[in-house]
Amino acid sequence: MDFELTDEERAFQEAVRKFGDRFLRTRERQIDTEGRIPDDVLAEMARLGLLAMPVSTEYGGMGASAVLTELAAEEIGRGDFSMATAVFFLLEAGWGFILDRHGTEDAKREVLPAVCAGKAFLGIATTEPSGGSDLANMRTRSQRYGDGFSLRGEKSFVSGVEEAKRLGGGHLTLTRAEEGGFNFLYVPTKSPGASTQKFQNMGRMGISTGAISYDGVRVPRSYLVGAEGKGFGCAMEGFSVARTFVSAACIGAAERALETGMAYIKERQVFGQPLGKFEGIQFELVDLWVQVEAVKWQCRRAAWLLDRYTLRGDHSHRAEVDRAVASVKLTAPPIAFEAVKRVMMWFGAAGYTKDVGLELGMRGVMSYLVGAEGGLNIMRIILGRELLGKEFLANQ
Ligand SMILES: Cc1cc2nc3c(=O)[nH]c(=O)nc-3n(C[C@H](O)[C@H](O)[C@H](O)COP(=O)(O)OP(=O)(O)OC[C@H]3O[C@@H](n4cnc5c(N)ncnc54)[C@H](O)[C@@H]3O)c2cc1C
Structure with missing residues (x-):
């Protein structure tokens, strides 16, 4: 070690x-x-x-x-x-x-x-208007067409729809395959038959989120990711990797919030002394710092497991990887949100202004609490399944 x-x-x-x-x-x-x-x-x-x-x-x-x-x-x-x-x-x-x-x-x-x-x-399109958590129930379909596929359906809450139109590029798109299973296809956003709609988000405004409709969009077979009908596993592998980096970004935001807060409580005078001399504030800082430190090492371990197994194409330790990734995606966003919120409160009224800027982090991190890259309860479902076993849960 x-x-x-x-x-x-x-x-x-x-x-x-x-x-x-x-x-x-x-x-x-x-x-x-x-x-x-x-x-x-x-x-x-x-x-x-x-x-x-x-x-x-x-x-x-x-x-x-x-x-x-x-x-x-x-x-x-x-x-x-x-x-x-x-x-x-x-x-x-x-x-x-x-x-x-x-x-x-x-x-x-x-x-x-x-x-x-x-x-x-390059982004990912799995979520649909009918829901993002229950992926196996998705409706967007791909059927063989000539030497490729034709897509019909709609994806929703997809990040980067405007960026893919402006810069070029597209999304790896999970679709139900005609012959059973799922096809995972790279779909350029500017493909004929594809149309987008931008949503008005509350945060992380620098990257768009929106819907993509597919009305007979044709993609060549060369855009198939993984084997035909076997795309679900590739998408899940991608989520393991992306969720680890989501968690890391949340940890960076949490550390920034704590650094901002520490500098402030050393300066801000209340009742004749710096705010940071009051144990009520110190203890909050310490509790947050310990949690951020713990989740940081949890995240590094998840990344280490990805390097050791997933990135080498070795799925022999899949359960261990899934547990590590779901654990960190379950803990990092709420801890980051709590750190930003607490520090905002140390600033008092100033924390509520755009001058201090903590609201930027609060709005951004919130996206990972509501669902981006998988909702928190989905992480709990993954962990519950790992801890109790699929067989036990199926037989209830
Ligand atoms: C800013 C942002 C960007 C996004 N970017 C993308 C993207 O690029 N590509 C993409 O495909 N998707 C994207 N998403 C969508 C995201 O993947 C979904 O929000 C997520 O999968 C949850 O789906 P849903 O929002 O439809 O919620 P639902 O599936 O309707 O779930 C609603 C709530 O119920 C919880 N829940 C669901 N099932 C259960 C259960 N069995 N037990 C208990 N609780 C449950 C969920 O955790 C969630 O909190 C983005 C979302 C946001 C907010």
């Missing part, structure tokens, strides 16, 4: 923190109000190798480990408190990895270099 980061990992972490300080902290309000991540920020991310980090070097990525990507996600969550940049980052990392692992050579050559260069967006 070794908890030490390597020199390379530490140097990379520092480089990403510098990027976050220079490009994200200074621009997060602009990202939130303008509703997009500026092109120069994406260009710098591409230059640093931050876009779709785990993608192999052959396709323009840096072939990064999950641990290195997790470290970067923390720093990006700390840098852009609104979480918009973190969402962009982690979608490309998680789903870029899946396309690299399970996509065809043609699709990889066409899509991944552009994604890694910041010239195309």
Whole structure:
């Protein structure tokens, strides 16, 4: 067991923190109000190798480990408190990895270099208007058509619909296959027959969320991810990877909130002394810090397990990986939200202003409490199944 980061990992972490300080902290309000991540920020991310980090070097990525990507996600969550940049980052990392692992050579050559260069967006489309948790009940269908597939249906609450239209690119889309099972298909957002609608979110405004309708959208067979009818497993593998990076981004946001709070309670004078000298505040700080520290190591372990098994295509420890990922996705967002909320209260009335900016983090982290990358109860369902066994639950 070794908890030490390597020199390379530490140097990379520092480089990403510098990027976050220079490009994200200074621009997060602009990202939130303008509703997009500026092109120069994406260009710098591409230059640093931050876009779709785990993608192999052959396709323009840096072939990064999950641990290195997790470290970067923390720093990006700390840098852009609104979480918009973190969402962009982690979608490309998680789903870029899946396309690299399970996509065809043609699709990889066409899509991944552009994604890694910041010239195309890659996201995930599984949720439908009828629900996102019960994926097995989805209605969007793909049927064989010529040497490819034709899609009909609708996806909902999909991140990056506008970015995929503006930059190019699309979403890995889970569909019910005509012959049974699920087809996982890369669908360019600008495909004929595809139309989008943007939703008005309350947070992480720098990345859009919306619906995509498919009215006989045709995609070539080369856009199939994984084997025909077997796409569900590929999507679940992607969720394991992406949920780990979501959790890391939440941890970065929590650390930023605590740093902001600590600086303030050392300065703010109440009843003749700094706020931080009162044990009522100190104890809150300590309780939050301990929780953030615990979930950070839980997250690093999840990333370590991904490196050891999932990223090598080894599914022999799937239950262990699922438990670790579901645990961290269950705990990191609520802890981050609580940290932001408590620090906001230390600021008193000032915490309620946009000048202090804690509301950016609160609105952003909330997306992971309501459901993005899987609701909290879904993590509980995964863990309950792992702890009690599918057989026991099926026989109840
Ligand atoms: C900002 C944002 C971005 C998103 N981006 C994407 C994206 O890029 N691609 C995509 O496909 N989806 C995306 N989603 C959708 C997300 O995946 C879904 O919100 C999530 O899967 C939950 O689905 P739902 O919202 O339909 O809630 P429902 O499935 O209707 O569930 C409602 C609530 O009930 C809980 N619940 C569900 N089943 C049970 C049960 N059996 N027992 C107890 N509780 C239960 C859920 O946890 C949730 O809290 C995004 C969501 C948000 C908020």
